[in-house]
Amino acid sequence: GKDDPPDGCGRYEVPIGDDECAPLLSTEHCPYNHWILLNSKTKLGECVPRLCEEDRVYVESDQMCHDINEVGICPNNKRLYLNAAGHAVCDCPDGMFPGPNGMCHFLYEPSFCPEGSVLQFDRPTKTLGCKPDPCGSVNTKLWPDDLPFAPLDDGYCYQFNEVRIITGILYLYGVLGSI
Structure with missing residues (x-):
């Protein structure tokens, strides 16, 4: 992508020698119990002893x-x-974003926003902010551990992690409907 470093390596790779790249945090090219880390001074990957087991x-x-x-x-x-x-x-865990209070939030959560608003990306400024909930008031009525609802291009709002199920049902319906 546009933010790939000019070292000729892929996004998650580092140069380890002449025209050779290796994935960061991998054990490729390293002796047993070593992994490739970035040397911040040389900007090259090097094999370093791994202090902990995987995960x-x-x-x-x-x-x-x-x-x-x-x-x-x-x-x-x-x-x-x-x-x-x-x-x-x-x-923040994948899918969550830091707010001004230091906590991590999902998009479309009411979080720190005033009533009737939810956390959304502002495309022009590329920042997070509070905007009116595009799904009405559904996101203000969630239980604490419920994931929020977000709009899709079809004009309907779906709860996070629900899209796969709906897509699967529509696909299954299409397959069964054509038999």
Whole structure:
């Protein structure tokens, strides 16, 4: 893409030698129990001993390995990730975005917005902000653990993770309807 580095490697790769690239955080090209991390000074990938087993992250503050989904390691509702240098960082889970209060929020959640508004992207400014709920007031009536509803191009609102089911049903209906 447009944000690929000019090193000739793919988005999630780093140069490891003359005209050769390798995926970050992979064990390719490395001896046993080593993985490829980015050397921030040389901007090259290098094989470094892996401190923790797979799916675990070394947290420098307590010098222990933690499960990447362990609750309570990160503040608010964030989770552990690894950066390119192999350091643990706290960030929002996939599909969530940081708000001004430091918490992670789903799009179309009322979150910190005034009544009747939900969190949405503003395309011109490429920022998150509060806008009137395009699904009426349905998102203000959700239980705390319910995922919000969002509009699709067909003009209807669907709950997150519901689209696959609806698409599958429509596909199945089309297949059965043609028999």
